[in-house]
Amino acid sequence: MHKSSIHYRILNFKLLPQEIRKLMLILMNWVFQSVLYMDRTERTLKVLVTLIPTFILFFLFQNYYSELTSIIISFSIAHTLNWIFNGQIFVLLKNVGWVNTDKDKFFIYSSALKRRIEKTNFLYLAVIFGSLSRNRLTDSSDLDIRIIRKSGLNNALKCFLFIWHERLLALIYRFPLDIYILDDVSGLSKINSEEAPIILYDPDNYIVKNYTEYFFFQDIFHKSMDFPEIIMVYPYDPLHKNPGGGIKYVDNLIMGLLKEGKKVTLLGVKLSDKTIDEYQSLGFKFVPITEKSDASYLYLLFLFVKTPFLKLPINSVIHSHRSYFLLPFILFRQNNLKIVTLHGITLEIIRVSSYAYLYPIIEPVFRFIERLCLSNIDVYIAVSNNVKHFFENRYPWMMNRIEIIPTGVDLTTYKPMDKHKIRKLYGFEEDDLIVMFVGRLEKIKNIDFLIRSFTILSQQVSNSKLLIVGNGVEESNLKNISTHLGSKIFFMGSQPSEKMPEIYNLASVLALCSESEASPNVVKEALACGIPVVSTDVGDVSSIICNDSLGKISHKDENSFARDLIHMCKSKGKNKVFFEHRNQFVTENFEIKKMSESISKVLEYYL
Known part of the structure; x- marks a missing residue:
């Protein structure tokens, strides 16, 4: 995307030292916060996000400072917070050349954004322009995305919150995301005509019908990225296998994926006295989350502690066999594709146990957590039709989105004998x-x-x-x-x-x-x-x-x-x-x- 003329002039004003020019650019970015690129709706909401906190802070400060000083301090704080939490910093630092981003991150982030967009009902179109569409992606590029919302005030507010969330994510992940809302497709005319759009989301085929040259993101992604490593999340020890259908399912699945040549890492538990070297000889990477216990609550607790620090490949796929085990990854690894295999009907074991009297208390709390997790998971797999139907009836938005993959059997060992x-x-x-x-x-x-x-x-x-x-x-x-x-x-x-x-x-x-x-x-x-x-x-x-x-x-x-x-x-x-x-x-x-x-x-x- 082209910078505004004033930004361009600052960067190319050779009479000033380069670092001074960069500081001037930072100041200009802080003042305008890209409102020059925004359409009417986003610009209005952007200004309100600064003005409302300014008024609140003004009433807090006016008892301590003069009226003018209170206004200046309040505006500066509110405007700076808007600047920080609206994800402008890393795009700016990219422009001045102070930070770099690995190219793979662009594809992983775009893929995750595509999945999040597809879950919405208020967006009409999402496309990528800039370096990626010009095939000139470098470590100093940013990701230029334009989103066209559906009409209506309700959709405008939802879209603004969605964009805010994406910019905040970009801030957390230190990613240079340049993303804006356009009120309608006419806003695309502002884009450099030499740039062929990359389609992230276009259910009505607007780009296909109106552009002579375009690309589908999936095609570019598959050409650029290798098949991902699969991170299996389940509390079991592959060298000390306790009985249970879930353990057999995960263990068989890992063995099957390895035979296909896939890379697998198991985030499991260490129950045996075997050495780490003995675990690594299994043919896949083993990371013990807990030791001496496979209790689910301990496993989940330590997942929360360890997930932010796990060194996982950037394009890895997180595959859990309990929805709630994905909660730490939803919080700390938002850009990774997340899969859950649904092994049974929720809390059924408690409903028919001697603890059935606790079911009415536990069920609403668990359902809240389950809904939170499932709404942030990308792929659902059920082991049987009855499990699929249970979750579709419980959460209608999962209808027709659940794949059925039954459990498998290792026929090299399970066979008729004498x-x-x-x-x-x-x-x-x-x-x-x-x-x-x-x-x-x-x-x-x-x-x-x-x-x-x-x-x-x-x-x-x-x-x-x-x-x-x-x-x-x-x-x-x-x-x-x-x-x-x-x-x-x-x-x-x-x-x-x-x-x-x-x-x-x-x-x-x-x-x-x-x-x-x-x-x-x-x-x-x-x-x-x-x-x-x-x-x-x-x-x-x-x-x-x-x-x-x-x-x-x-x-x-x-x-x-x-x-x-x-x-x-x-x-x-x-x-x-x-x-x-x-x-x-x-x-x-x-x-x-x-x-x-x-x-x-x-x-x-x-x-």
Whole structure:
């Protein structure tokens, strides 16, 4: 963009020393604050932002100074604050050559601004001019953006606040942003005709229809930037994996992305005594946020403390698996693309737990935080349709903006094995009918229902066994209510992830009867091992168990559930053809590679 003639004359007035000319330019910038470039609406609001604080300060100072002195002091303070917080400083320092900005920052900032603009409903058009459009971007350039608002006073005020927010962000990030509101498209005629606009936002194709030469920002961005590093945010230790669907999802996703050649950093927790060198040998960068604890509240607290100081690549993508874990990044890393994977229905675990009485108190507070986070996140991924529908109903503005990417399974480890050999290893008979549950022992898993169902089953099948794999707060209670089963029930506790494939292969059938699920990985892991599944209609299980060879969706009734367990074991459980069919079904639909490829496609679309 051309400087005003007075600025140009000051910079080229050779009779004065260069530093004096720069100081004069600073003074002129402070006085006018770019009102010469502004349209009527922004100029009016800009003046009001100085005048209103001036009047307030005048009434405070008039008791201590003369009337004229009070006016001068009040105006100087208000005008300076307007100058500072309206983001003029770094553009000015660029013009006088006192600061430089890395070229990559222009593309990252513009990309982030584009995403923020697309979330608004009061803007008509946003374009980039200046050095970037002339392909003359240097370390001493600034970013020239012009925004045309929609008509109406309400839209004018919203747009002014939006611009103010952007300038304040630029101040915080020390970025030279030269951004202005134009009341209508006629303001574009002030732009140098030699500059081809770069389109940030143009839903009505005004630029395409009225300019012979133009560029799309996405095309320039993709040519200029490499595929970003993915920063995975989740409190787990890759060398000490606790059980849980979320941990398996994140771990599988990281492994899949690494196989695609993507760079990954995990902001996790360190629970083991392994050295940092052992963590780095995993093939990705590991940054422990907390040690000796994976409690979510501690993890979030230390994220707030450490996020401002994390040395992350400028174009990195932040991918969290809880919306609230992104809050520190929303505050301190506003220009990075943010992704959240939604793993389940909010606070459902509390609603059906012994702490259900706290739900009415916790839910409104949590919803406020959740809404704040989700409204500032760029990409939403749900692990199942029911999770997608929950969030779309809860927040209608998320409608049609949520991608579905189900959990994946590592088929190199989860596969059918020699059942006779494995059962002998664990002390079971080959003809035992083994019902298995895998998961946390919590009220939401409804394991007492399974115990009652198995009690009915055991009265009909003498060689039946129930294996409970996992631990949790309900363990002692479940042991108490199942004493009548004697040696027919086995509490195996939590098992290392590397042992789980052979443990699944012990089973005749996997049972799932939770109150709530999203996309339970245990169902896919069991099927990958050739084991049929009997489940109540929960989460997305009914879309997975789509035929009788895979399993059965049962009624939430003990007699029906017991009957379906017996039927599945006797009719489909021992046939090797069905074992292979189940594994092939998972291979075609839930292989890790498919999950990581889907994530990569989403990133390529939004970047």
